Amino acid sequence: MTLIQFIAFATLTFFHCLTCAQLIPPPSTGISLSLNLISALSPQSPIYPGNLSPSERIQKMLQISEARIMYLTSTMFHNDEMFSTNTLQHRRFYAYFAKISLGSPKQSQFLAVDTGSGLIWTQCQPCVNCYNQSIPIFDPQSSTSYKKLLAGDPHCKENQTKQIVKPDCSYELVNNGESLTIGFASTETFTFLNNKGQEFTLPNIVFGCSNNNTRMPFVGTKVSGVLGLNTAPFSLGIQLKEKISNTSRFSYCLHSSSQPEKDSTSLLKFGKGAVFPNGKKYQTTSILKNNFNDYQLSLESISIGEQPVTFPPKTPAVGRNGTFLDFGSIVTFMETDPYNVVMEKFDEYYRSIGHRRVSPPPETEGKFDHCYNYGGNMENFVSMTYHFNGNASLKVDPLQLYLVIGDAFCVTIISSKSFTGTDFTVIGALHQQNTRFVFDLDKNVVQFAPEDCSKDK
Numbered sequence: 001m002t003l004i005q006f007i008a009f010a011t012l013t014f015f016h017c018l019t020c021a022q023l024i025p026p027p028s029t030g031i032s033l034s035l036n037l038i039s040a041l042s043p044q045s046p047i048y049p050g051n052l053s054p055s056e057r058i059q060k061m062l063q064i065s066e067a068r069i070m071y072l073t074s075t076m077f078h079n080d081e082m083f084s085t086n087t088l089q090h091r092r093f094y095a096y097f098a099k100i101s102l103g104s105p106k107q108s109q110f111l112a113v114d115t116g117s118g119l120i121w122t123q124c125q126p127c128v129n130c131y132n133q134s135i136p137i138f139d140p141q142s143s144t145s146y147k148k149l150l151a152g153d154p155h156c157k158e159n160q161t162k163q164i165v166k167p168d169c170s171y172e173l174v175n176n177g178e179s180l181t182i183g184f185a186s187t188e189t190f191t192f193l194n195n196k197g198q199e200f201t202l203p204n205i206v207f208g209c210s211n212n213n214t215r216m217p218f219v220g221t222k223v224s225g226v227l228g229l230n231t232a233p234f235s236l237g238i239q240l241k242e243k244i245s246n247t248s249r250f251s252y253c254l255h256s257s258s259q260p261e262k263d264s265t266s267l268l269k270f271g272k273g274a275v276f277p278n279g280k281k282y283q284t285t286s287i288l289k290n291n292f293n294d295y296q297l298s299l300e301s302i303s304i305g306e307q308p309v310t311f312p313p314k315t316p317a318v319g320r321n322g323t324f325l326d327f328g329s330i331v332t333f334m335e336t337d338p339y340n341v342v343m344e345k346f347d348e349y350y351r352s353i354g355h356r357r358v359s360p361p362p363e364t365e366g367k368f369d370h371c372y373n374y375g376g377n378m379e380n381f382v383s384m385t386y387h388f389n390g391n392a393s394l395k396v397d398p399l400q401l402y403l404v405i406g407d408a409f410c411v412t413i414i415s416s417k418s419f420t421g422t423d424f425t426v427i428g429a430l431h432q433q434n435t436r437f438v439f440d441l442d443k444n445v446v447q448f449a450p451e452d453c454s455k456d457k
């Protein structure tokens with residue numbers, strides 16, 4: 001089916017479905033949908049901070065990462081201390097955004113893309129308590145395709161695990177007992193725009209119409225809500241299964257941020273297009289079941305170059321509180337014990353080839369701890385490999401593993417405990433760059449293989 005045919009089909013089914021209660025059956029197994037994943041610091045970003053100097057860029061990357069890990073700490077480990085004090089200072093804790101339109105006629109909104117959230121939500125009129133967003137708030141009353149779900153709707157169930165939409169079809173996203181956003185589950189026609197300027201229109205996407213928001217990080221920006229990508233019901237990956245290709249699969253390949261102005265958007269693909277190039281070899285590891293519906297993986301060991309790091313039995317690579325794949329953080333955070341073991345190996349390696357350990361450059365605000373003097377090229381820089389369950393190895397090349405800052409280069413890994421008082425590992429966006437990840441939520445696995453993401457189309 002061509003795009004035009006598909007839109008025609010979608011439109012037809014949509015009008016047909018005004019009178020039917022059931023979701024439409026999958027149109028065919030052939031649809032591929034992609035949308036731009038806009039990095040926070042790129043000119044298209046709804047929180048574009050302007051043209052930054054390299055130092056300012058590093059500071060911003062660290063601030064986004066820091067805010068993200070505090071948010072995760074607060075949601076996953078209920079340690080709210082840091083969230084309420086520090087995060088509020090620089091609350092823009094998302095690294096990627098997407099521009100989508102909803103309604104008929106279309107109303108454009110920017111959503112933060114979050115692999116740690118489920119329900120898609122956006123601020124909605126009439127507001128009880130909306131934060132000030134700098135583009136008009138979505139107004140369901142000017143859309144002919146908007147439908148508020150009513151109690152009794154099959155989407156609104158009681159006591160389902162992972163289910164946040166209540167029987168009366170209201171929802172409340174809560175963080176540490178404090179409500180963040182409250183609203184009504186609804187359905188609407190969504191329009192996604194890809195990198196080629198093509199539009200994909202899909203009817204009846206379930207989303208949250210939020211009209212009572214507190215402590216939201218987007219005040220004063222164009223960002224109106226969140227696009228959830230985790231494994232919970234109503235996340236976009238899960239919803240698109242019924243709509244585009246009978247698979248809950250999505251994929252991305254993050255551009256290297258070394259040329260921020262050029263390589264600013266990556267693609268988020270769903271359905272048929274969320275695959276590796278034909279014949280490409282890829283690695284597969286399982287997604288661990290966890291209460292957060294996040295992408296927690298089983299990290300078994302780490303190698304520096306070709307050398308496996310020996311972890312003492314009391315200090316396994318995986319740590320004790322899990323390893324999360326989350327592009328909401330830019331740098332990587334690691335549990336303190338494995339961090340210390342791994343960093344000792346970097347020290348040994350660089351000492352052996354004559355690099356001095358130096359104090360972290362001021363731009364890093366002391367957050368990176370392991371920096372060495374830079375000799376002018378990356379020739380002898382060593383790579384690092386994460387080994388996950390299933391013999392799945394994710395190699396991080398030097399370009400993603402280090403940041404060169406003036407006369408020094410630093411390993412882009414931070415001990416999480418030094419930041420948040422909570423120990424867990426988050427593999428951030430930098431270490432994911434130039435690898436294609438495919439999340440297959442039917443098989444509950446993450447697959448990956450190296451790829452030049454600047455060539456992703």
Ligand SMILES: *[C@@H]1O[C@H](CO)[C@@H](O)[C@H](O)[C@H]1NC(C)=O
Pocket residue numbers: 132133134220
């Ligand atoms: C909302 O933001 C706009 C600019 O983005 C500003 O002019 C206006 O005063 C703000 N309103 C409130 C209530 O903060």
Ligand SMILES: *[C@@H]1O[C@H](CO)[C@@H](O)[C@H](O)[C@H]1NC(C)=O
Pocket residue numbers: 158159
């Ligand atoms: C839902 O869960 C609550 C407590 O978790 C319980 O009291 C209630 O009976 C449950 N309702 C149903 C319909 O299972």
Ligand SMILES: *[C@@H]1O[C@H](CO)[C@@H](O)[C@H](O)[C@H]1NC(C)=O
Pocket residue numbers: 128129179180182212213214
């Ligand atoms: C809005 O949410 C707050 C909790 O965050 C709640 O106290 C308040 O009653 C809500 N307002 C309305 C009108 O529902």
Ligand SMILES: *[C@@H]1O[C@H](CO)[C@@H](O)[C@H](O)[C@H]1NC(C)=O
Pocket residue numbers: 026029246442
């Ligand atoms: C969808 O996938 C399931 C297995 O995951 C298969 O049984 C079913 O036939 C598929 N439906 C269509 C319409 O392809």
Ligand SMILES: *[C@@H]1O[C@H](CO)[C@@H](O)[C@H](O)[C@H]1NC(C)=O
Pocket residue numbers: 391393
């Ligand atoms: C693990 O993968 C490596 C290459 O990636 C391969 O050489 C090795 O044989 C594999 N081991 C097992 C047990 O499959």
Ligand SMILES: *[C@@H]1O[C@H](CO)[C@@H](O)[C@H](O)[C@H]1NC(C)=O
Pocket residue numbers: 077319320321335336337421422423424
């Ligand atoms: C995480 O792991 C550490 C040990 O590394 C443990 O002391 C701590 O209680 C765990 N939980 C949290 C929330 O940090």
